Amino acid sequence: MLWKKALWAAGFLAGVLLAAPSLRAQGTYLDIYIAKAKPEKATDLEALARKIADINRHNNGDHVLAMETLYGDGYTYVFTTQRKDYADVDKGGDAFMAALNKGLGKQASEKLLSDWNSCLVSSHSELRLRRPDLSSKFPKDPQSFAKLVGESRVLRTITVRVRPGHLSEFEALLKDVNAHADRNPDTRPVLVSQLVEGGQGDVYYISFLRSSLGGMDKEPTLKDILGEEGLAKFEKGIGETAAASQSAIYRFRPDMSYPPQEVSDVAADYWQPKPTVAAAAKPKAKAPSGAEVAAKSDTKPNK
Numbered sequence: 001m002l003w004k005k006a007l008w009a010a011g012f013l014a015g016v017l018l019a020a021p022s023l024r025a026q027g028t029y030l031d032i033y034i035a036k037a038k039p040e041k042a043t044d045l046e047a048l049a050r051k052i053a054d055i056n057r058h059n060n061g062d063h064v065l066a067m068e069t070l071y072g073d074g075y076t077y078v079f080t081t082q083r084k085d086y087a088d089v090d091k092g093g094d095a096f097m098a099a100l101n102k103g104l105g106k107q108a109s110e111k112l113l114s115d116w117n118s119c120l121v122s123s124h125s126e127l128r129l130r131r132p133d134l135s136s137k138f139p140k141d142p143q144s145f146a147k148l149v150g151e152s153r154v155l156r157t158i159t160v161r162v163r164p165g166h167l168s169e170f171e172a173l174l175k176d177v178n179a180h181a182d183r184n185p186d187t188r189p190v191l192v193s194q195l196v197e198g199g200q201g202d203v204y205y206i207s208f209l210r211s212s213l214g215g216m217d218k219e220p221t222l223k224d225i226l227g228e229e230g231l232a233k234f235e236k237g238i239g240e241t242a243a244a245s246q247s248a249i250y251r252f253r254p255d256m257s258y259p260p261q262e263v264s265d266v267a268a269d270y271w272q273p274k275p276t277v278a279a280a281a282k283p284k285a286k287a288p289s290g291a292e293v294a295a296k297s298d299t300k301p302n303k
Contacts, residue, residue, distance in 0.1 A: 028130035029083040041119035049256040061099030062092040066256035072248030126198025134192040150266025152209040162202040166241040
């Protein structure tokens with residue numbers, strides 16, 4: 001994750017993933033950093049995030065997708081990076097710090113990270129295992145996945161905490177829903193991931209990538225997908241297996257992101273924010289006023 005080395009340097013928790021061998025071949029882990037800003041410091045934090053993203057873009061740093069919360073905990077920002085294996089976590093963190101040090105120098109980099117930490121109420125990092133086997137209409141290849149992400153502007157996530165000892169029953173419920181959803185022409189991809197480090201208990205994340213908030217208005221309901229009898233069975237099963245759940249909606253922030261090239265290419269105008277011309281331009285010399293011209297002429301010696 002783009003922020004990983006920064007977290008280590010600042011003393012925050014960094015996780016490593018232990019995945020089942022049968023799932024490791026999927027090569028898809030999510031490295032998550034969640035930052036909650038002080039309300040009065042949110043503007044400063046966003047400015048720092050934009051600066052960090054810009055440095056990474058220009059110095060081949062770590063790739064990250066940034067989001068801000070629309071519905072959920074206020075002043076909260078989520079930074080997500082996809083990893084393929086253990087080594088990729090270290091590789092990404094090294095790329096981030098190398099880019100930062102190259103762009104600013106070591107001393108200025110440390111100052112920037114200190115400024116970042118001063119803007120925070122709290123932060124949290126975790127690793128999740130993406131679960132295509134529990135997802136519905138999961139993209140079949142990297143190109144399709146990049147297209148899905150590149151066209152997305154918002155993300156809705158339902159977090160489910162499963163009761164101890166009920167993982168198999170919960171996963172069976174998800175697979176049953178998927179079997180019906182995959183046959184429904186009106187359903188769209190739903191991606192599932194599972195917490196593996198950085199939290200407590202058995203937690204699953206059910207996520208919906210969409211092109212707009214309006215894209216969620218016509219989502220088929222569980223009743224549409226399962227029917228009345230199937231819905232009743234699902235509700236009974238969830239009541240027995242889930243301890244708690246909550247939902248949140250996030251909006252992508254391309255100005256605070258450095259997406260992989262294949263994602264950026266899907267919608268370059270969106271994912272590649274143009275530099276501010278005013279910031280790059282040198283200030284023009286101020287034209288002298290009439291009074292200044294007159295005063296200057298008065299100081300000239302008489303011939």
